Amino acid sequence: MDPETFRRDLTAWLDANADELTPPYQGAGSMDAHMAHYSNVKGALFDAGFGRYGWPESVGGLGGSPLLRAIVGEEINFRGLADPNAWTMIEVLAPTVIEFAPPELSARLVPPFLRGEEMWCQGFSEPDAGSDLASLSCRASKTDGGWVVSGQKIWTSFIQYSQRCVLLTRTGEPDSAHRGITALLVDVDSPGITYSPIETMHGRLDFAEVYYDEVFVPEERLLGEEDGGWQVAMDILPYERSTTFWHRGALLHRRFCDLITQVSDAGDFSDSSAQAVGQVLLSILAFRSRSRDTQYRLAEGQQLGVETSIDKILITSAEQKLFETARDLLPGVIEFDEGRDAEMWRTDYLYSKAASIYGGTAEIQRNIVARRLLDLGPES
Incomplete structure (x- = not known):
C-alpha cells in the first residue's frame, strides 16, 4: 500500500473510532492508566490491520514499507491517543529482535508485542556504564542449557509492565570492552529478577533500578552471536x-x-x-x-x-x-x-x-x- 493511501485510510479510521481511542483519563494521567490505554489502542490498531503494516509476515505483520509504521506512530502521537514513551518501545526493540533472534522465537514472541498484549523493556545502562556501554559489568556465565546472569541495571523503562527485556551482559573478560558483550532476551518474571522503581521529577515511575541474582536464561534466548552483543546494541540505537x-x-x-x-x-x-x-x-x-x-x-x-x-x-x-x-x-x-x-x-x-x-x-x-x-x- 502506498503511504498516501495508507494515511488517508488510517485517518478516516481514527476519526470513526475516536470515542474508543481517546484516553479516558484527564490531565497527565497515571502510569497505570496510560499503560492500559496504550494496550487498548495497540490492540484496536492490530485488529483493524493498521498496526500490522510495515512488519514482516513472519511475525504476524502484513508487510509493506517501514514508512507505514512511521505514519501510524505520527498520527497517534499528533492526536495524543497514547503515551508516546510506551509507544516507542516497540520501534526500539522489535526490529532488532526480528533481525537477531532465531526465527521461531521471534515468530512466537513478537506478535503479542505488536498487539499490545505485552510490553518489553531494554536493559542497557548500569550505575557505572551509562553512555559508555562498553564498560558494562552485568555478567552472563555459561551453564547447562543457557546462561546465568548476575548484575545490576538502571534507568530501565516500563519494567513493572514488561514481560521481556533485551539485556546486554558481559560474557568476555572484564577488560574486553565491546568485544565481550552478549545480548539476551530475558523473561522479566524469571526467578532472581527484582527492581526498585525510580520516581522522576514529573511525578512518574518511568524508570527502575533492576537486580539480576543468578537469573537463568535459556540458550534459545541468545540474540545474535555469543560475544556479539555490541552489534545488537548498535542496531538498536539508530532505531531509538x-x-x-x-x-x-x-x-x-x-x-x-x-x-x-x-x-x-x-x-x-x-x-x-x-x-x-x-x-x-x-x-x-x-x-x-x-x-x-x-x-x-x-x-x-x-x-x-x-x-x-x-x-x-x-x-x-x-x-x-x-x-x-x-x-x-x-x-x-x-x-x-x-x-x-x-x-x-x-x-x-x-x-x-x-x-x-x-x-x-x-x-x-x-x-x-x-x-x-x-x-x-x-x-x-
Whole structure:
C-alpha cells in the first residue's frame, strides 16, 4: 500500500473510532492508566490491520514499507491517543529482535508485542556504564542449557509492565570492552529478577533500578552471536534515534499548536511572543526535516549509524526550546495553576529537562558528530 493511501485510510479510521481511542483519563494521567490505554489502542490498531503494516509476515505483520509504521506512530502521537514513551518501545526493540533472534522465537514472541498484549523493556545502562556501554559489568556465565546472569541495571523503562527485556551482559573478560558483550532476551518474571522503581521529577515511575541474582536464561534466548552483543546494541540505537524520534516530533508539533492556541486566546500575542514562537517553530521544522530524511533512508533499506546523533541533537533542542517558551509565554501556568491543561504543561516541561540525557547525552552526541562525522579528532 502506498503511504498516501495508507494515511488517508488510517485517518478516516481514527476519526470513526475516536470515542474508543481517546484516553479516558484527564490531565497527565497515571502510569497505570496510560499503560492500559496504550494496550487498548495497540490492540484496536492490530485488529483493524493498521498496526500490522510495515512488519514482516513472519511475525504476524502484513508487510509493506517501514514508512507505514512511521505514519501510524505520527498520527497517534499528533492526536495524543497514547503515551508516546510506551509507544516507542516497540520501534526500539522489535526490529532488532526480528533481525537477531532465531526465527521461531521471534515468530512466537513478537506478535503479542505488536498487539499490545505485552510490553518489553531494554536493559542497557548500569550505575557505572551509562553512555559508555562498553564498560558494562552485568555478567552472563555459561551453564547447562543457557546462561546465568548476575548484575545490576538502571534507568530501565516500563519494567513493572514488561514481560521481556533485551539485556546486554558481559560474557568476555572484564577488560574486553565491546568485544565481550552478549545480548539476551530475558523473561522479566524469571526467578532472581527484582527492581526498585525510580520516581522522576514529573511525578512518574518511568524508570527502575533492576537486580539480576543468578537469573537463568535459556540458550534459545541468545540474540545474535555469543560475544556479539555490541552489534545488537548498535542496531538498536539508530532505531531509538530514528522512528521513535519521528513519533515524538509529532507530539512536539501538537504541543506547539496548543501553545499557539492558548497564547492567542489570552490575547497576548506581542511582537516578542511572535518572535519566540517563530524560533520554536524553526527548531521543530529543522528536526522534522532531518527526521523525515532518516525515515526514508530506513525505508530504502539503508544502514542507519552514527549520523542519527544529529537527529538526537535536533530533537533535544526543539523539545527544550518549546517547553521553555511555553513557560515564558504562559506565566504561572506551569508553576502554580491547577487543572488539566496546567498539569499537562507542567509534566511536559519537567520531562523535557531529560531530553539532553535520554537516548544518549547531548555531550556524547556532539562528540560523536565531531569525531566520527566531521573527523575533528580527539579532544586536545
